[in-house]
Amino acid sequence: MKDLKSALLLVLFLTLLLGGIYPAVVTVAANLLFPHQAEGSLVADGYGRVVGSKLIGQPFSEAKYFWPRPSATAAFAYNPLLSAGSNLGPTHPELIRQVKERITRFRDTGVTGEIPADLVFASASGLDPHISPEAAWLQVPRIAKARGLSVEKVHRFVVTTTQGPQAGTLGAPRVNVLALNMALDRDTVLP
Amino acid sequence: MNVYEWQQTILLFVTLLLLIKPLGTFMARVYQGEWTFLSPVLLPCENLLYRLCRVDSDEEMDWRRYALAMLLFNLVCFVTLFVILLTQQLLPLNPQHLPAFSWPLAFNTSVSFTTNTNWQNYGGEANSSYFSQMAGFTVHNFVSAATGMAIAIAMIRGFVRRKTSSLGNFWVDLVRSTLYILLPLSLVVALVLVSQGVIQNFSPYKTVSLIESTNTPGEVQIPMGPVASQEAIKELGTNGGGFFNANSAHPFENPTPFSNFIEILLILLIPASLTSTFGTMVGNTRQGWGLLSIMFFLLIVSFAVLQWAETSGNPLLSGLGVHGGNMEGKEVRFGLAGSSLFSVASTGTSCGAVNSMHDSLTPLGGLVPLSLILTGEVVFGGVGSGLYTMLAFAVIAVFVSGLMIGRTPEYLGKKIEVREIWLSILTVLTAGVTVLIFSGLALLIPSAVASMANPGAHGLSEVLYGFASMANNNGSAFAGLNGNVNFYNLLGALAMLIGRYIPALAVLAMAGSLAEKKFIPASLGTLPTDRAPFVIWLLLVIVIVGALTFFPALALGPIAEHLIMTGGN
Numbered sequence: 001m002k003d004l005k006s007a008l009l010l011v012l013f014l015t016l017l018l019g020g021i022y023p024a025v026v027t028v029a030a031n032l033l034f035p036h037q038a039e040g041s042l043v044a045d046g047y048g049r050v051v052g053s054k055l056i057g058q059p060f061s062e063a064k065y066f067w068p069r070p071s072a073t074a075a076f077a078y079n080p081l082l083s084a085g086s087n088l089g090p091t092h093p094e095l096i097r098q099v100k101e102r103i104t105r106f107r108d109t110g111v112t113g114e115i116p117a118d119l120v121f122a123s124a125s126g127l128d129p130h131i132s133p134e135a136a137w138l139q140v141p142r143i144a145k146a147r148g149l150s151v152e153k154v155h156r157f158v159v160t161t162t163q164g165p166q167a168g169t170l171g172a173p174r175v176n177v178l179a180l181n182m183a184l185d186r187d188t189v190l191p
Numbered sequence: 192m193n194v195y196e197w198q199q200t201i202l203l204f205v206t207l208l209l210l211i212k213p214l215g216t217f218m219a220r221v222y223q224g225e226w227t228f229l230s231p232v233l234l235p236c237e238n239l240l241y242r243l244c245r246v247d248s249d250e251e252m253d254w255r256r257y258a259l260a261m262l263l264f265n266l267v268c269f270v271t272l273f274v275i276l277l278t279q280q281l282l283p284l285n286p287q288h289l290p291a292f293s294w295p296l297a298f299n300t301s302v303s304f305t306t307n308t309n310w311q312n313y314g315g316e317a318n319s320s321y322f323s324q325m326a327g328f329t330v331h332n333f334v335s336a337a338t339g340m341a342i343a344i345a346m347i348r349g350f351v352r353r354k355t356s357s358l359g360n361f362w363v364d365l366v367r368s369t370l371y372i373l374l375p376l377s378l379v380v381a382l383v384l385v386s387q388g389v390i391q392n393f394s395p396y397k398t399v400s401l402i403e404s405t406n407t408p409g410e411v412q413i414p415m416g417p418v419a420s421q422e423a424i425k426e427l428g429t430n431g432g433g434f435f436n437a438n439s440a441h442p443f444e445n446p447t448p449f450s451n452f453i454e455i456l457l458i459l460l461i462p463a464s465l466t467s468t469f470g471t472m473v474g475n476t477r478q479g480w481g482l483l484s485i486m487f488f489l490l491i492v493s494f495a496v497l498q499w500a501e502t503s504g505n506p507l508l509s510g511l512g513v514h515g516g517n518m519e520g521k522e523v524r525f526g527l528a529g530s531s532l533f534s535v536a537s538t539g540t541s542c543g544a545v546n547s548m549h550d551s552l553t554p555l556g557g558l559v560p561l562s563l564i565l566t567g568e569v570v571f572g573g574v575g576s577g578l579y580t581m582l583a584f585a586v587i588a589v590f591v592s593g594l595m596i597g598r599t600p601e602y603l604g605k606k607i608e609v610r611e612i613w614l615s616i617l618t619v620l621t622a623g624v625t626v627l628i629f630s631g632l633a634l635l636i637p638s639a640v641a642s643m644a645n646p647g648a649h650g651l652s653e654v655l656y657g658f659a660s661m662a663n664n665n666g667s668a669f670a671g672l673n674g675n676v677n678f679y680n681l682l683g684a685l686a687m688l689i690g691r692y693i694p695a696l697a698v699l700a701m702a703g704s705l706a707e708k709k710f711i712p713a714s715l716g717t718l719p720t721d722r723a724p725f726v727i728w729l730l731l732v733i734v735i736v737g738a739l740t741f742f743p744a745l746a747l748g749p750i751a752e753h754l755i756m757t758g759g760n
Contacts, residue, residue: 002245003256006362007263009244011271011334014369018333019326022374023391023420026381030391030419033382038391040415040443045402052399053413055388055442060403069523080413081316081396083437085520085548087671089649090505091756095519095551099508117504117515118523124440124530124548130523134514169198171448172526181402 043178046186056080057129058178063109064146065184066131066139068177069118070102073126085124098122109142130174133162147188157183192498196528200494203452203532204487207459211483214460215467221371222344222364223472233370240366251357254703257345258696260361261338265305265692268331272301275327276319285320286395292318295680302684304328306691307335307573309425309432309543309666310683312675316414316435321393328432329421333377336428336461337368339575342695343465346579347472349702350603353710358702372461373428381423383453388446391419418443426457429573431543431666439533439546440522451529451546458536458544462571465578473603477721482581485730489570490539493559498531500556506757517556520548538563539570540577543666550645550653550669554753557652558745560667564659565626566737567619573664576691579698583618584736586611586701588729589720598718604710614701618694623740625662625689629682630655630744639678644671648755652748657683662690 030038041054052058057068059078072086073079088095102120116134136158144154161180165171192200220227241248252260275282276297280290292300296312303310304327313319319328341364348358385391396412418434422444425431435441445451463483470479502516521530530547537544538560549560563570569581590607593600600607633639633654643650653669660667661683668674674683711717718725 003260004263004267006244006246007260007267010240010246010264010362010365011267013240013243014334015271015326015330018369018374019330022378023325023329023417026378026385026420027391027393027417029382030385034385037385037388038419039394040390040392040397040413041388041446042397042399050397050399051402053397053442055446056413057442058401058403059406062403062405065403076408078411080411082314083316083435083441084314085437085440085551085670087548087550087644087669088519089550089557089645089652089671089752090517090519090553091507091647091649091752092645096507099513100511103511103513114512114514117513117518120508120513121518122520124520124522124546125435125437125442127437127442128522128524129442132523165195165198166448169195169202170452171199171524171529172193172195174523178402185402 043182045182052178054176054179055129057127060177060181063142065181066136066143066177067119069128069131070098070120070122071126072122078127080127083125083127085126086122106138111138129176129178131177133158133173133175136162136175136180143184147184149188192502192528196526199448199452200528200532203455206456207463210460211464211467214464215479216471218372218464218468219471221367222468227371229371229375237366237370241362244362246362248360248363250360252360253356254345254358254699257358257361258699261342261695261699262692264334264361264365265338268334269301269305272304272327272331273297275323276300279320279323282320282322284322284325284393287320289318289320295677296675299680299684302687303666304331304430304432305335306664306687307339307428307430307541307576308661308664308687308691309430310661310668310674310687311432311666312680314436315433321416324421324434325417329424332421332424332428332430332432333369333373334365336373336424336430336574337365339573340368340372340461340465341365341575342698343575343578346582346698346702347469349705350473350605352706353708355706356703358699358706373424376427377420377423380427380453380457381419384419384422384450387450388442389419389422389450390415390443391417393417414443422454423457425544426454426542427461429458429462429540429542431537433544439544440548445546448524448529451525451533454544455533455536458540458542459571461574462540462577465575469578475721478603481721481726482585485726485733486569486571486581488730490535493535493539493563493570494531497535497556497559498528500553500559501527501531503553505553517551517553520551522546534560535563535570538665538667539568539572541568541573541664541666543660545667548670549656549667550671554749554756557669558749561652561656561659561745561749562737562741564663564665565623565741566733567622568663568665569733576664576694580618580694583615583698583701584733585720585729586615587619588725588732589718591732592718592725592728596718598716601711601717602720604712605705605708606711610704611701614697614704617697619736620740621693622662622690625686626655626658627740627744629658629662629686632682633658633678636678638676642673642676642679644673648748648752652752655744655748658686662686664691
């Protein structure tokens with residue numbers, strides 16, 4: 001009986017401490033030290049309109065934009081409310097069909113040669129904001145043509161947006177698709 | 192592996208090795224009630240908590256009372272969480288006005304978080320309010336981890352103490368685990384994670400208009416919430432229940448390669464350091480390093496196999512002009528090595544967080560996490576549960592080797608007798624037997640089979656992985672399996688309860704029985720358990736028990752799928 005009482009009281013007070021005070025302290029400290037990150041690393045366009053988060057990928061399918069990775073989220077691609085991967089196993093016929101379809105889509109834009117894996121396989125979260133630098137290079141000719149720019153100029157956008165490994169050590173080089181497309185929109189005038 | 196992948200792998204292992212001794216000895220001091228650098232601040236809090244909760248901190252408990260206190264506490268935790276989930280629409284901090292959980296889902300989820308499993312048949316951003324996440328999941332992430340640590344410490348005391356029935360005080364072990372170890376580390380790590388981009392706020396979901404105007408819909412909602420405070424303890428307590436459906440693959444839970452590094456390190460940190468705590472408390476640090484070396488060996492082998500399988504990719508697709516390994520269900524910022532490291536860390540322990548989708552791993556790649564879970568999660572294992580399962584394996588190894596070389600089985604100066612062997616076998620085999628019976632049952636029930644997302648051998652792997660994960664309190668999934676149906680909600684909850692409490696009670700009973708024995712000094716007739724031959728023998732026992740139990744099931748699942756995929760080549 002005594003132990004049941006202790007159990008009840010401990011759950012109550014530990015809930016106050018760990019479920020109330022602890023998250024509150026972290027929230028206050030986070031908003032003092034890193035307000036931008038704590039609020040979701042949101043980005044605004046030239047008019048101050050919030051257009052997304054630097055960390056959450058967006059769908060792009062027009063020729064003038066770099067295309068992100070395939071997304072398997074439910075209802076529509078890059079649905080931030082239903083983050084998920086495809087969960088298709090390696091021998092699932094549907095996976096094979098989807099990959100073939102994605103390859104065809106790139107071949108139709110004039111791509112020859114090998115296609116980087118990240119462009120034909122869906123990401124884990126369905127919200128992956130990055131593509132590999134190789135996946136960006138591959139798309140440069142298409143974007144240059146659609147925007148009437150030289151291939152070199154579009155190349156430079158990719159180079160300046162590419163992030164190296166963190167602290168020179170962790171992770172692989174990668175390109176943030178939203179940042180790249182926003183830079184293109186900001187600095188070039190469409191024909 | 193490329194140069195970056197080598198760098199981060201080596202950096203991770205070295206950092207972990209460097210942290211084990213300082214944290215391990217610190218934890219030993221905490222549990223032995225000695226003065227630590229945190230005591231000036233925390234001792235008053237600790238004593239206040241005892242006073243408020245009517246706990247007599249000097250009182251010693253025998254194993255029955257210790258077990259009773261543990262069960263009562265867990266029961267109250269379960270009921271509290273169950274009620275929160277069923278009434279979340281009435282509670283505060285629910286800006287999205289999310290409705291209550293259905294009762295089978297609430298039941299499964301409450302059992303899941305109370306047992307440190309964190310299997311999730313719901314998607315966080317679509318189903319749970321901020322209140323449920325904080326006052327529910329975050330709290331239980333702490334206390335279920337602390338429960339595991341308390342049991343492991345009681346087990347160590349069973350070896351250390353002589354001719355006594357007392358194993359310590361459950362409330363004290365629980366409170367100290369939380370206040371001195373889990374809470375300070377979580378506070379610091381949560382802020383480090385925020386610096387990388389993990390969100391921490393109470394705002395309603397943000398509506399944003401997409402850049403490309405031709406999209407339908409043109410606007411989407413980005414979920415918000417107090418993520419960092421939960422993320423830190425989710426990894427540290429080897430819990431693994433994601434704030435979001437995509438778990439640690441979600442950019443708001445794990446935004447950069449550095450946050451990924453920190454999260455992997457956190458998953459391994461406490462279970463690895465507990466081996467050092469064990470060595471320190473039994474007065475022979477070599478015993479702890481011996482156990483650690485087995486764990487490290489298995490971790491590195493598992494990582495190598497998984498990394499190789501994923502780099503080799505999918506032969507069904509390589510003829511189509513795709514360059515690179517298997518990136519289905521993986522994120523670019525982690526790459527293959529960052530994903531493989533996370534997977535082995537998360538399934539070798541009882542964490543179960545994922546930063547890649549295990550369902551989409553290659554067959555042999557998927558075999559690795561599955562096998563790590565099935566061997567009882569002793570590759571560091573869950574906080575506490577990893578160490579006590581490993582000690583049960585050690586008792587069995589001592590006994591078998593004693594039979595083979597004709598010596599009296601003794602471990603750490605305690606004679607191993609029939610009772611200890613029975614309890615060790617119960618600890619080691621309960622989860623495995625549950626997995627096989629429940630998976631078999633699932634295959635007989637058409638509605639359970641219908642939950643499979645993938646056809647053929649891979650579907651069997653999904654079910655096998657599901658019950659393996661629940662019975663071993665891991666919580667990761669071959670997530671294509673639709674678990675939110677009554678069969679998996681209810682039978683899964685039963686698997687989690689069996690897999691958590693039967694081994695826990697067996698371990699406490701064994702600790703009680705060991706504590707009452709007298710200490711036998713090592714003699715010429717004693718098998719040294721801190722030397723390489725015994726360590727290798729223990730490794731073999733673990734591998735053989737796992738292989739004998741599960742090989743037939745694995746042959747029909749991942750191995751059959753591998754043969755199908757390679758077309759017999």
